[in-house]
Amino acid sequence: MNSTSPIIKLDNITLTLPSLAGPVHILKSISLVIETGQSVALVGASGSGKSSLMAIMAGLERATSGSAIVAGEDFSALDEDGLALARRGRIGIILQAFHLMPTMTALENVAIPLELSGHAAPFAAAMAELATVGLANRTAHYPAQLSGGEQQRVAIARAAATRPAILFADEPTGNLDMATGASIIDLLMDLHSKRQTTLVLITHDTALANRCQRQLHMVDGELS
Secondary structure: OOOOOEEEEEEEEEEEEOOOOOOEEEEEEEEEEEEOOOEEEEEEOOOOOHHHHHHHHOOOOOOOEEEEEEOOEEHHHOOHHHHHHHHOOOEEEEOOOOOOOOOOOHHHHHHHHHHHOOOOOHHHHHHHHHHHOOOOOOOOOOHHHOOHHHHHHHHHHHHHOOOOOEEEEEOOOOOOOHHHHHHHHHHHHHHHHHHOOEEEEEEOOHHHHOOOOEEEEEEOOEEO
16 A cells, blocks of 8 residues: 555444334444555355445445545535435456446447546446456447456446446455456456555455455444
8 A cells, every 4th residue: 555544434323224123234434444545354144234335435335424534535425416426436346247238339328437437538448447357358348248258347347347446346256257256356356456446345255354454344234
């Protein structure tokens, strides 16, 4: 890491959702600091709150209470539209399901966030990003014409195209076989290293977590 300034600072974050049986406490008074350029694994069993915590940090979900300062923005003070604007260019998100647009080519999928951010040459930049993830020869292919590993590489290229300060990856190898998953993790770690991007990796896999500089363990909505 080149810097020790925090890029994520959470203070007393709670997330409570209504249900027929009464309020469900998903996250309970979570406070944490993640430094700029760190690679962090968020580890825990299914249902422990990992994805919910990522959603708060990524601006996809608003906390019920507490403060969330992310990449210089006070996410806890923003409404949905404000969060969408704050995410743009600052945050890249990679999910287990690739969420590519099926009617768009790999190149068009990667160009979307670049166009939204006002990039002067979105398709040239998208082409370069696809080359970075080893797909220079697959730019004109549609998602259905790509393997699972190739689709996840497109998703990574799309998330990283705007050179965001933070990359969030939620079980990015969950739909892939072991060998393909290992190559995807290699790619994420390489991007983190070369670009000094802060990487937050949500996983239940200890071997993957061990590749990160720091591990955070979640149990029943709390950091243990």
